[in-house]
Amino acid sequence: MSRRPTIRDVAREAAVSTVTVSRVANAPELVKPATRERVEAAMRRLGYLPNAAAQSMRTNVSRTIGFLVPDLTNYPNAAVAKAAEATLAAAGYAMLLTDSDHDAAREARFLRLLRSRQVDGILLYLSDEDDPAVQATIEDLDIPLVVLDRSLPFGVDTVFSEHRAAMRQTVLHLAAEGHRELALLLPDLRIRPVRERAAAFVEAVRAAGLEPERQSVVHAEPLAGGPSAIGRLLAAEARPSALLIDGTRLLAAAFEALRQQGLVGRVRPIAIDVVEPLAAAMPEVVGIARDFAAIGRQAAQLMIDRLSGALSGPPRRITLASRAVLAEQAALPGACLGR
Amino acid sequence: MSRRPTIRDVAREAAVSTVTVSRVANAPELVKPATRERVEAAMRRLGYLPNAAAQSMRTNVSRTIGFLVPDLTNYPNAAVAKAAEATLAAAGYAMLLTDSDHDAAREARFLRLLRSRQVDGILLYLSDEDDPAVQATIEDLDIPLVVLDRSLPFGVDTVFSEHRAAMRQTVLHLAAEGHRELALLLPDLRIRPVRERAAAFVEAVRAAGLEPERQSVVHAEPLAGGPSAIGRLLAAEARPSALLIDGTRLLAAAFEALRQQGLVGRVRPIAIDVVEPLAAAMPEVVGIARDFAAIGRQAAQLMIDRLSGALSGPPRRITLASRAVLAEQAALPGACLGR
DNA sequence: TTGTACGCGTTATCAC
DNA sequence: GTGATAACGCGTACAA
Numbered sequence: 036m037s038r039r040p041t042i043r044d045v046a047r048e049a050a051v052s053t054v055t056v057s058r059v060a061n062a063p064e065l066v067k068p069a070t071r072e073r074v075e076a077a078m079r080r081l082g083y084l085p086n087a088a089a090q091s092m093r094t095n096v097s098r099t100i101g102f103l104v105p106d107l108t109n110y111p112n113a114a115v116a117k118a119a120e121a122t123l124a125a126a127g128y129a130m131l132l133t134d135s136d137h138d139a140a141r142e143a144r145f146l147r148l149l150r151s152r153q154v155d156g157i158l159l160y161l162s163d164e165d166d167p168a169v170q171a172t173i174e175d176l177d178i179p180l181v182v183l184d185r186s187l188p189f190g191v192d193t194v195f196s197e198h199r200a201a202m203r204q205t206v207l208h209l210a211a212e213g214h215r216e217l218a219l220l221l222p223d224l225r226i227r228p229v230r231e232r233a234a235a236f237v238e239a240v241r242a243a244g245l246e247p248e249r250q251s252v253v254h255a256e257p258l259a260g261g262p263s264a265i266g267r268l269l270a271a272e273a274r275p276s277a278l279l280i281d282g283t284r285l286l287a288a289a290f291e292a293l294r295q296q297g298l299v300g301r302v303r304p305i306a307i308d309v310v311e312p313l314a315a316a317m318p319e320v321v322g323i324a325r326d327f328a329a330i331g332r333q334a335a336q337l338m339i340d341r342l343s344g345a346l347s348g349p350p351r352r353i354t355l356a357s358r359a360v361l362a363e364q365a366a367l368p369g370a371c372l373g374r
Numbered sequence: 375m376s377r378r379p380t381i382r383d384v385a386r387e388a389a390v391s392t393v394t395v396s397r398v399a400n401a402p403e404l405v406k407p408a409t410r411e412r413v414e415a416a417m418r419r420l421g422y423l424p425n426a427a428a429q430s431m432r433t434n435v436s437r438t439i440g441f442l443v444p445d446l447t448n449y450p451n452a453a454v455a456k457a458a459e460a461t462l463a464a465a466g467y468a469m470l471l472t473d474s475d476h477d478a479a480r481e482a483r484f485l486r487l488l489r490s491r492q493v494d495g496i497l498l499y500l501s502d503e504d505d506p507a508v509q510a511t512i513e514d515l516d517i518p519l520v521v522l523d524r525s526l527p528f529g530v531d532t533v534f535s536e537h538r539a540a541m542r543q544t545v546l547h548l549a550a551e552g553h554r555e556l557a558l559l560l561p562d563l564r565i566r567p568v569r570e571r572a573a574a575f576v577e578a579v580r581a582a583g584l585e586p587e588r589q590s591v592v593h594a595e596p597l598a599g600g601p602s603a604i605g606r607l608l609a610a611e612a613r614p615s616a617l618l619i620d621g622t623r624l625l626a627a628a629f630e631a632l633r634q635q636g637l638v639g640r641v642r643p644i645a646i647d648v649v650e651p652l653a654a655a656m657p658e659v660v661g662i663a664r665d666f667a668a669i670g671r672q673a674a675q676l677m678i679d680r681l682s683g684a685l686s687g688p689p690r691r692i693t694l695a696s697r698a699v700l701a702e703q704a705a706l707p708g709a710c711l712g713r
Numbered sequence: 714t715t716g717t718a719c720g721c722g723t724t725a726t727c728a729c
Numbered sequence: 730g731t732g733a734t735a736a737c738g739c740g741t742a743c744a745a
Contacts, residue, residue, distance in 0.1 A: 039516070041737090041738055041739085042738065042739060042740095043738080043739095051715075051716090052715070052716045052717080053716090053738090053739075053740090054715070054716060054717085054740080054741085055714090055715060055716080056739095057739065057740060057741090058714095058715090058740095061740080065714075065715095066714075066715085067714060067715090070714080070715085082514070084486065084489060084490040085490060085738085085739080086431070086490075086492060086737090086738050086739070087490055087491045087492055088427045088428075088430035088431045088436065088492050088737090088738080088739095089427075089431050089721090089737075089738035089739045089740090090738085090739060090740080091427035091739095092425070092427045092428050092431055092721050092722065092723090092737095092738080092739075093720085093721055093738080093739045093740050093741085094721090094739085094740070095721080097427065099470075099491075106456070107446075107452045107453075107455055107456040107459070108449065108452050108453045108456050108650075110447065110449075110649075113446045113447050113452040114446075114447050116446055116471075117445070117446040117447050117473050120446070120471065120472065120473050121473065121475065124472065124484075129470055129472070129487065129491055130470065130471055130472070131438075131468055131469065131470055131471075132455075132459065132469055132470075132471040133459065133463065133468070133469070134456050134459050134460065136460065145463075147423065148468065150423060151423040151424060151425075151426055152426045152438075152468055153425060153426055153427050175421070177378070283649075283651040283652070284651050286651065286655055287651040287652070287653075287654035287655040288654070290654070290655040290656070291654060291655075310449075310622075310649055310651065310652065311447075312622040312623050312625065312626040312649065312652070313622070313626070313649065313651070313652045313655070314626075315626030315627070315629070315630060316622075316625055316626040316629040316630075316652070316656075317629070317655075317656075380721090380722055380723085381722065381723065381724095382722080390731080390732085391731070391732045391733075392722085392723080392724090392732090393724080393725095393731070393732060393733080393734095394730085394731060394732075396723070396724060397724095397730095397731085400724080404730075404731095405730070405731085406730060406731090409730080409731085424722085424723080425721090425722050425723070427721090427722080427723095428721075428722035428723040428724090428737090429722080429723060429724080430723095430737095431721090431722080431723070431724095431736095431737050431738065431739090432722080432723045432724045432725085432736080432737055433723085433724070433725095433737085434737075
């Protein structure tokens with residue numbers, strides 16, 4: 036395992052200067068075909084690969100994008116990351132992925148780390164859009180940034196999801212089915228989608244003419260206090276007849292609570308942003324879905340356009356729709372899930 | 375947005391040489407405290423961050439690890455990647471993530487790309503362990519490689535999962551419950567876990583004394599032909615009474631087929647390697663589980679030890695267990711899933 | 714069409 | 730304890 040071949044080795048092998056080798060790689064049209072072939076043959080013979088670190092140093096461009104997510108095992112994060120990676124790779128960019136595990140301190144640290152690693156831009160899923168330290172770090176960034184579905188108090192390129200219409204549709208649908216008590220179960224996070232959904236729920240409940248004091252919005256930790264908060268909700272005398280649940284983890288917690296209290300089939304579960312294979316397995320449960328691949332593609336494309344200069348000027352804000360997909364209650368197995 | 379400060383700017387600001395600045399960053403104990411503080415102050419004032427590309431060029435070390443997965447939206451991939459990233463980050467390594475989307479050609483390409491990006495090592499989930507081009511690319515690699523649960527015809531550091539014991543246990547359990555016709559549903563991939571499970575199933579069926587010709591192993595594309603292959607299986611006259619299903623996607627396809635044929639509740643579904651929140655939502659379905667976080671940690675640690683020199687010598691093979699977790703059939707809602 | 718010369722930001726080496 | 734200097738691999742003026 037000897038030293039890896041450099042541009043100089045190739046130059047020697049092909050009996051040209053390093054400049055010519057560099058040109059064969061970066062601007063082949065400037066090199067006479069015969070010379071080019073000689074150089075390419077030498078490259079193949081030696082197994083030459085350009086040294087990205089050296090290129091990056093020389094050009095001040097790494098063709099690498101950082102992506103920071105709160106939790107990669109959360110399906111939306113993974114799906115968006117996957118689509119973004121594919122789009123970036125097609126444009127010649129690699130993706131440096133970091134997972135903050137919902138820790139704002141780690142987020143600030145990773146942002147600096149990515150910066151120090153010379154990434155050309157950052158795609159960002161924040162776990163707390165209010166955190167001042169993180170906000171300050173972001174504002175200090177001197178590279179393009181694309182934020183995913185967060186509201187920040189300054190202008191940034193952002194890919195938003197529209198959450199309100201689908202929520203409204205879902206609530207109206209449930210009201211039309213005769214549900215009089217609804218509950219919305221949300222993770223306890225300070226992020227835009229949670230806030231939008233809560234606000235839209237309250238509005239929609241009013242629009243549907245449901246008694247406001249019999250509807251509830253519960254913020255729960257999916258893992259820690261989640262199940263018990265849900266348990267309390269279900270034990271209340273004005274128990275909801277339908278439960279809108281945000282995310283796969285809370286959905287699992289909700290099922291557990293329903294099972295424990297023998298309420299399966301008596302409370303209709305409606306899932307928001309649920310992992311796709313699960314949605315396929317239990318379509319009767321899905322309420323609101325998003326096209327995560329499209330989100331990832333758009334975010335990556337926005338980044339690519341910023342870096343290529345195809346897009347310049349003030350922060351761009353893209354909004355993608357959510358979809359309400361509700362089966363008829365009549366067609367539901369409802370009573371049959373769990374125990 | 376002016377030029378980013380370099381080590382020279384800091385040196386000037388602190389009235390020392392660049393060497394001293396470098397030492398403050400890399401070997402602070404060699405610098406007199408007073409000097410060190412002056413330098414650190416200058417760093418903070420200027421917002422200095424070392425240029426990773428320059429470091430990498432000088433030292434030939436990037437402190438970056440590549441991770442290639444077949445599909446990031448597949449829960450096991452994401453969970454392993456997350457744990458690996460956390461372990462690597464704690465050791466000062468960043469993770470360059472690529473997704474081959476189950477395309478062997480892309481795998482070979484990404485391996486070269488990672489190499490060209492000067493990653494110090496590669497963690498590898500292969501989508502086809504038999505592909506000769508990929509195998510050749512791997513053997514050519516001159517950096518540490520940790521393979522995840524694949525059998526390759528040459529020695530490599532590998533983190534395996536043990537699949538057989540749990541499969542055997544599960545089959546015996548089902549036989550004891552009275553099931554006489556079993557079917558195992560696997561993705562159509564040439565990878566070790568699929569082969570191990572198939573082999574263990576055949577063995578276990580024999581050990582349980584079940585009639586071999588009434589048991590089946592079906593390889594199905596999760597998306598394309600999957601549902602129809604499952605449909606045929608269920609339409610056969612010797613229809614299985616229990617279905618062991620590998621992976622979340624096939625599980626979804628299986629539910630769809632069961633629903634279509636009105637067999638929900640008459641065929642017991644048993645899931646292998648299923649996404650965790652789904653397992654929490656439908657515990658009655660889970661059959662075999664693995665600790666993906668442990669897998670990711672072990673793989674990352676193996677890599678770190680290779681790079682630090684803590685581990686040297688012949689390829690290391692680590693094997694982690696699977697867990698059979700079967701609820702009693704009597705306690706199952708069985709008859710109640712889907713419609 | 715090709716080559717010479719230099720510098721990107723950092724660290725290893727060796728001298729002081 | 731600190732500094733001068735060279736070198737890492739590459740791309741780019743500029744010259745030929």
